[in-house]
Structures are given as C-alpha cells and as structure tokens.
Amino acid sequence: xxxxxxxxxxxxxxxxxxxxxxxxxxxxxxxxxxxxxxxxxxxxxxxxxxxxxxxxxxxxxxxxxxxxxxxxxxxxxxxxxxxxxxxxxxxxxxxxxxxxxxxxxxxxxxxxxxxxxxxxxxxxxxxxxxxxxxxxxxxxxxxxxxxxxxxxxxxxxxxxxxxxxxxxxxxxxxxxxxxxxxxxxxxxxxxxxxxxxxxxxxxxxxxxxxxxxxxxxxxxxxxxxxxxxxxxxxxxxxxxxxxxxxxxxxxxxxxxxxxxxxxxxxxxxxxxxxxxxxxxxxxxxxxxxxxxxxxxxxxxxxxxxxxxxxxxxxxxxxxxxxxxxxxxxxxxxxxxxxxxxxxxxxxxxxxxxxxxxxxxxxxxxxxxxxxxxxxxxxxxxxxxxxxxxxxxxxxxxxxxxxxxxxxxxxxxxxxxxxxxxxxxxxxxxxxxxxxxxxxxxxxxxxxxxxxxxxxxxxxxxxxxxxxxxxxxxxxxxxxxxxxxxxxxxxxxxxxxxxxxxxxxxxxxxxxxxxxxxxxxxxxxxxxxxxxxxxxxxxxxxxxxxxxx
Numbered sequence: 037x038x039x040x041x042x043x044x045x046x047x048x049x050x051x052x053x054x055x056x057x058x059x060x061x062x063x064x065x066x067x068x069x070x071x072x073x074x075x076x077x078x079x080x081x082x083x084x085x086x087x088x089x090x091x092x093x094x095x096x097x098x099x100x101x102x103x104x105x106x107x108x109x110x111x112x113x114x115x116x117x118x119x120x121x122x123x124x125x126x127x128x129x130x131x132x133x134x135x136x137x138x139x140x141x142x143x144x145x146x147x148x149x150x151x152x153x154x155x156x157x158x159x160x161x162x163x164x165x166x167x168x169x170x171x172x173x174x175x176x177x178x179x180x181x182x183x184x185x186x187x188x189x190x191x192x193x194x195x196x197x198x199x200x201x202x203x204x205x206x207x208x209x210x211x212x213x214x215x216x217x218x219x220x221x222x223x224x225x226x227x228x229x230x231x232x233x234x235x236x237x238x239x240x241x242x243x244x245x246x247x248x249x250x251x252x253x254x255x256x257x258x259x260x261x262x263x264x265x266x267x268x269x270x271x272x273x274x275x276x277x278x279x280x281x282x283x284x285x286x287x288x289x290x291x292x293x294x295x296x297x298x299x300x301x302x303x304x305x306x307x308x309x310x311x312x313x314x315x316x317x318x319x320x321x322x323x324x325x326x327x328x329x330x331x332x333x334x335x336x337x338x339x340x341x342x343x344x345x346x347x348x349x350x351x352x353x354x355x356x357x358x359x360x361x362x363x364x365x366x367x368x369x370x371x372x373x374x375x376x377x378x379x380x381x382x383x384x385x386x387x388x389x390x391x392x393x394x395x396x397x398x399x400x401x402x403x404x405x406x407x408x409x410x411x412x413x414x415x416x417x418x419x420x421x422x423x424x425x426x427x428x429x430x431x432x433x434x435x436x437x438x439x440x441x442x443x444x445x446x447x448x449x450x451x452x453x454x455x456x457x458x459x460x461x462x463x464x465x466x467x468x469x470x471x472x473x474x475x476x477x478x479x480x481x482x483x484x485x486x487x488x489x490x491x492x493x494x495x496x497x498x499x500x501x502x503x504x505x506x507x508x509x510x511x512x513x514x515x516x517x518x519x520x521x522x523x524x525x526x527x528x529x530x531x532x533x534x535x536x537x538x539x540x541x542x543x544x545x546x547x548x549x550x551x552x553x554x555x556x557x558x559x560x561x562x563x564x565x566x567x568x569x570x571x572x573x574x575x576x577x578x579x580x581x582x583x584x
Contacts, residue, residue: 080173087177088162091184092155094432095193099151102439103460104143108196110486112136112146114508116493120282121290123508127279128201128237141464141491150196153204157407158184158193160207165411167214168373175414178421182410185428187341188403190435198238199400205234206404209244210380217255217372221264228268232275239294240401243387247379254375289511325393332392335399336385339406341434342427350416369411380408445552451565454551458567462549466527466570467491469547469555473525473572478518480528482507484570488527500526503534523576530569539575546571 104112114122114130115137121127135148161183162176170176183189192199208230216223227248234241252259259265283291319328337344369377384402391397417424441447442456467488470477478500479485485499485507499509501518523542528534533541547570548556550563561569 201237224268228271
C-alpha cells in the first residue's frame, strides 16, 4: 500500500508537470497529499490546517467588525463606476470591491471580494512553498504564519487596497514561474498571464520582470532559447493592454500621477500631473538621504512586529554556523526555486531602498517581498518555532484590539495613536446629517467625499476641484466642470470658508466628532480634542458687482 501510494503521488505530479492539466484543485491536492517523512506526523498536518483555517476565520471576523477606512471607501466608489483605469491606480481594486454593490454602507459586503482574493493568495502560497521544498507540514505551517501573521499580512488580509490584487498576481506569477523553472517551460505563458493580472492591480507588479529574468538566468538559462518566456511577456502585455489604451485616451493620467507619486514630486491641480511640471520634494542632502534610507529599513523591520527579534536572532545564528556541516533534518529548498525566492525577496527591498535615497518611499510599496521571504526565513527559524508562533499570536492580538477599537472607541489610546478612529469614526453620522441639507453638497477632500458616498450612495455628493489634492472624483468632471447654478453646501475640514469665485457664504453649520460620542452640532467643541471638525458652508451665487 505504501509503494502504491508513493507511485500514485509521483504519477499525479508528473501528469501535472507535463502540462496536461492545471487546476487549483490539483495544486491543493498536492499540498494535502500525505507522504510520510521522518518529521511528518498527524499533529503537523493538524497544525497546518489550524493555521490556514484560523487565519481565514480571523479575517472574516475582523472584516465584519471593522468599519470601512478612508482609502477603502475611495476604492469602493470606483466599483460603482467600472472602467479600465482611474486617476490613482489601474482597475483591479475596483473589481475586487464589487461586493459594495450588494449592500450599500456595509464594510463586510464590500470586503467580500478582498477576502476571497486573500484566501486564494494564501492557498496558492501553500502550494508554492511545498513545491519549493517545504515538504514537512510543520515547516509549511511556519511559512504561512510568517507570510500571514506579520502586521502587513494581517492588515492586508482584511483591508481592500490595490495591494490585494497585487499580492494575488505576485503569488500566481511565482507559482507558475516555479513550475516553468522545474521543467515545464510552457508555464511561462501562464506566468505572463499572472503578471498581466498583477499589473491591472498595481503598477508595482512591473518589478516581477527582473525577478523572473534573474531566476531564468540562474536556474534555466537555456529557456531563453525557446519561445516560451517571450510568449509569456507577450501574454502579460496583452492582459495589461486595456489599461494602456485607457491611459492613452485619458492623457496618461494614471501613469503620470504614479510617476510623480513614486518619485516624490509635488502634485497640484489635475492638469499639472506631469513629470515635466511637478516639483521635487525628496531628500537632498546626505543626512536627509541617510535618514530616509534608515527610516525605510526600520519600517520594513517593524512590519514583522514581535517576530522581528526571532528573525534577527535566526539570521545571526545562520551566519555564524555558515560553513559547518548541515544537520540531517535541516530543510533545503529546491535548487531551481531558491534563485526565484531570493530575487523576489531582495529585489523589491533593494529597489525601494535605492529609491529612498533620493525620494520619499511609502513603507508598503515593497511588501510583496514578504511572500517569498517566508519560506527562506523558515530555514533558520526552526529552532525558535515556538517563539515565532507566540510572537505571531501577539501580532494578531494587537491588530484585533486595534480593529475592536475602531468599532467601539473603547481603548484609552493617546490622541497620537488614534489614527484608526480618524479614518473610520463619525462618517456614517455625518452622511445622515448631509442628507438633511438642502441643495447639492460638495466636499473639500476626496477622502471625506468617498466616505459620504459610501454610506449614502444615493446622495448628490462630489469633490469641489482645486481646493485640495485632485482625485478620481475630479477627473470624472474634466469635460464637465463643476458649476452649480444655485446655492450649494461645501463640507470642509476646518478653518475659514474657501473663497470660490462667483459665490458668497450665506450661512454655516459646524459638526464635531468626539471619540465614543455621537456627532454633535454646536458652536464650540464638546470635547478637548475632537477627532474631526466639519464646518458646512452654504454658498449662494453672487451677483456681478455684489461686494458681499
């Protein structure tokens, strides 16, 4: 029976490797197929199941508990206006957010697509890690914990952002590339399809190109003499082509904005989003460059949370023992997979480290590296496995408490740590107050516009152009400028009313949002430090020559 089972397993894998069939179910079967090894046991398989099911169940619970955030609301609004591109990003995140059409104002319904994409990413990674050499289910479980229980892994499993489709595309590209490097070169075509899907999620996916090229040169350079890698590149281009054509017909607005954003250029009104007209704002002196680089590296280490000390200890121990005889039970990654995982880890990290020396870099930009860093880290974290699980549990607890605080405002956090409340609290009540205002309503900031439209998509609410950073709301009206014919309301974030040519302020209202309290309309703040102060100004058309 044992020989028959082993032969059957080999037969299945060779059938798949020859390219006869490729389905996700077959990949999952490969992971769950139990081959007895000295370190494999029923407890290890139970642990692996607990890790996968536990992460998925936790994501469902927190996604239901946590209110929608500012960025999510912005992206969910795109789902109501599907297109091949938007001002800020390509269309992938809008497709992921289609759940918002199921129940207006429901954060959980809006996140359903993201939860499904996150679950698919986790299962794809499980298959990938096993094929890369982590045959022991205990090692596989540890790798999934490292990929899913870092702070970005936990938050990314709940919140819907362009990183959601990017992570799935990146994982699928590595998944197919590993099969291609293992011998089935036709899989470069499906790897290209995955790259194209990732590009439709976020332009950062372009970094997978050098990763795959390095892996080919190191593990299978003769593949470059075949048509398959080139057909894969063509497949990626064809999948991504609709967004290119959309940009071409919209003055390349997304690509120009992302170029300015990615290289720290100051963006003004929509028409000035150009590499030639924007102003550099990145670090200039040597000290500023060094500070920017150290800040970037510190943020990447901090993303591991309490796993970081174990990671550092394991790396130091690994370097000290380098050159010694390897222990018999030390896991080894497949020779064809190691260059792929190494490049996918260190190229994004190194690329943005270089960018950080002359530009401002957001800490989340290179986070794709975590997906390939996890199986590499397993090689030196086995001795501190218990520490890693304990640290991951603390990470999970901290994120859970933060999500609970976003829904209840019950934790005694200092004002500096209440960003989550400023991103979630009070907007639903403000939307109800806005519904009572007579006439059309405009908003100063695109984030507040998105939140009001999320909770009340039936209302006539839009961003007034030219007051703050441009957005997709402004881009939609490029051919139809906002020119109200009668009185209108403008919601701002505080300060005096903005001067608007042709209009004068008629009256005003002021709304205060305090942590854990209902929204109030008063002349003075009812709490010491309101989370939000929202003045609402009613403008009326100003007759020509009227000085008021």
